[in-house]
Amino acid sequence: MKDGDETRQREDTPFYDHPTGGWGSLKSVARWMVKGRPSPGVLDTLRIQNKPGGHMCTSCAWAKPPNPHLAEFCENGAKATIWDLTRDRCTPDFFARHSVTELQGWSDHDLERVGRLTHPMRYDAASDHYLPCNWDEAFAGIGARLRQLDPRSVVFYASGRASLETSYLYQLFARALGHNNLPDSSNMCHETTSVALKSTIGSPVGTCVLSDFEHCEMILFFGQNTGSNSPRFLHPLQQAVRRGCKIVTFNPVRERGLIEFTSPQEPGPMLTGGSTRISDTYLQVRPGGDIAAIAGLCKHLFALDDAGGGVIDRDFIAEHTDGFASFEANIRETGWDGIEAASGLIRADLEAVAEIYARSPRSIGIYGMGLTQHVHGSQSVQMLVNLLLMRGNIGRPGTGISPVRGHSNVQGQRTVGISEKPELVPLDRLAELFGFEPPRDEGRTTVDAVQGLLDGSVRGFVSLGGNFARAIPDQGRSDGAWAGLALNVQIATKLNRSHVLVGDGTWLLPCLVRAEEDRQASGSQTVTMEDSLSHIHGSVGRRAPASGHLLSETAIVAGLAKATLAPNPRLAWDDWVGDYALIRDLIEATYPEEFKDFNARMFTPGGFYRGNPARERQWKTTSGKAGFTTPTVLSALGAEPGDAVFTLMTLRSNDQFNTTIYGFRDRLRGLEGDRMVVLMNPGEMARAGLHEGQRVTLVSAVEDGKTRALPGMRVTGYDLPDGCVAAYYPEANPLVPLGWHDVESKTPAYKGAPVRIVA
């Protein structure tokens, strides 16, 4: 048996006591082969998923290794592909049978389950039905409306799935039209990362590559649920544990994936019931308590160093960083009482972790939404940077900071210019290449876009994928605004809630999915995406499209642009759609360092690395150094919860992809059947006088003159720290106020919303 492996679980939770992966995940895939009603041949498609010559999975953004497993897909990757390749269709006939008002009453699950959209549709207010239209009519109608609008009143939202090619054209279209209103889903996700890492290490993305996971001796894991949200990452983690690497996890919820794992790819453990214990230490930090927890680790590092341990890398700090003295003074002054109170952890546990860290020559910090989605999320990320910098753990092999990104190309969309922050985009280069003057003013983030819907300053909305209305904070409050928009264009694969919030100028435009063949004038096309570790991959769809009326996202964006903009010989939309290699040439011309020889390198096994100066210890910050940040708070929550106020974390289940609800089995948490649940620990239940199964109403405790209530939530006992409750995203989104977001990046505080429970 290998290091870290064992034959039966040692860490039991009363809820689900099986390892992640293993037979459970294989059974789940098998169940999906039936329930998902895939069209024939889907197994052949899965076999080439995430491999050169195949398509890149549309589920998470985790790396695609150069030496893939026989099956380089996970349970949730299989679900995502089967969900895309269903044989069910959402046809004009379906829309003829159901009015939009009727569809507004359907659940998220039922709307998407209708199947793949097949025809371009336009909403007809007179009949309250979507009616089929043809593409030319749609483009001409949308173009005419867009030309009439002030470009600054138009928002081009993007969910993080569209390829680099589509994304590049999308931002070009926005800027040629005259606006930078390019929020994408990362505004609700890792915008905190883009802001906090940029300001501290000079790069908006993580510094790790796959090989770092082969050389680190310790991984510090904050608020990322690998087992559900990036399951293929469990393989490198398992290999690391077997080498003797120590994984320490900070998470209020004891997530199975971070406790133990059986690789479905290994016959031995599958047959003997063996599994690998993933986390060496698992600390159930309070939500928002990470700043304090990390302060505790740093404090003990100073103590160890004072005792002659030499654990602080003073040479590195002197040569490469600034801000250390102020940070050090702050941490030395911070008392353990405050640290214990804010983190909910005890000093001895934090000291023990600090000692592992002090002994580890090479360490990596990983994080996800548990750090980013808080009022002081940026400070949480900056604290993790501080901790790593103290021991020179950025910019050496086997070290680094690694945010785990969400959507499969969300990082790439930002890389090629989908950003509301003009300073992050080479606008001069665009001006030179295309002969127009791009706007220079700050665009709208997601939160600003919602604000604009509410105050009427947004008049037109184009959505490249996603389910904006459902994913946002203060869900429901802006629903009424959509009917009054002059224009609403939804480019999508399946019907969702955002598509039934309609007005006179609403179009629903269906596109290919990534696994489908994209044929254009020059033949079958490749698209590309960037994974969490900044590697770029070519992706080839091979399936027959779900309908003969679908266009690719690239063709739709180009069609819209051509129908809207005045002719400009340098904007050769038709040529670009005919051959995506030309778009990659433009990306290379715009970003010559990152995308050198793009077309030649896109099928490099494992992808090609676009580089990151911080990895080479070149800090692209204003001071030219990596910055220590002095924390101003110990808790990332916006306010200390008062009496009878709980901190609400909104979580994803193992049976959803964001607002896409595959089903009602949160297998890895042992929860099934009902998503309207509020999880809390049995002690808190007793103190609040609540009993298991009781239906309660959750009410926001943010006092801003607005009432927010979510009735019908079933109280469910769960192993959580005191003072917090958990519920599912997106059902609980009405409880998160729009103004309750990270102060630096405006990422909504979806993991730290104060609520009361009304029996």
Ligand SMILES: Nc1nc2c(c(=O)[nH]1)N[C@H]1C(S)=C(S)[C@@H](COP(=O)(O)OP(=O)(O)OC[C@H]3O[C@@H](n4cnc5c(=O)[nH]c(N)nc54)[C@H](O)[C@@H]3O)O[C@H]1N2
């Ligand atoms: N199958 C599947 N895969 C997905 C997605 C999906 O919905 N389904 N979504 C994709 C997207 S867009 C994204 S962004 C990623 C999201 O992936 P993750 O980053 O894993 O996001 P969440 O599942 O929202 O929550 C992460 C974890 O944070 C913990 N947490 C909550 N509050 C705190 C806190 O204050 N401190 C700490 N330390 N932990 C906390 C929660 O218990 C949870 O385990 O996954 C991507 N992959």
Ligand SMILES: Nc1nc2c(c(=O)[nH]1)N[C@H]1C(S)=C(S)[C@@H](COP(=O)(O)OP(=O)(O)OC[C@H]3O[C@@H](n4cnc5c(=O)[nH]c(N)nc54)[C@H](O)[C@@H]3O)O[C@H]1N2
């Ligand atoms: N409370 C709470 N709210 C959250 C979060 C949270 O943790 N808690 N997480 C936030 C995060 S991290 C994110 S990223 C956002 C997600 O927000 P979005 O990215 O806007 O939402 P998704 O649910 O991923 O979008 C699903 C829809 O995308 C469409 N779609 C699927 N595939 C394709 C495709 O290939 N092309 C096109 N054009 N359309 C496609 C389908 O119609 C599907 O219904 O939600 C945020 N909201």
Ligand SMILES: [Mo]
């Ligand atoms: Mo995300």
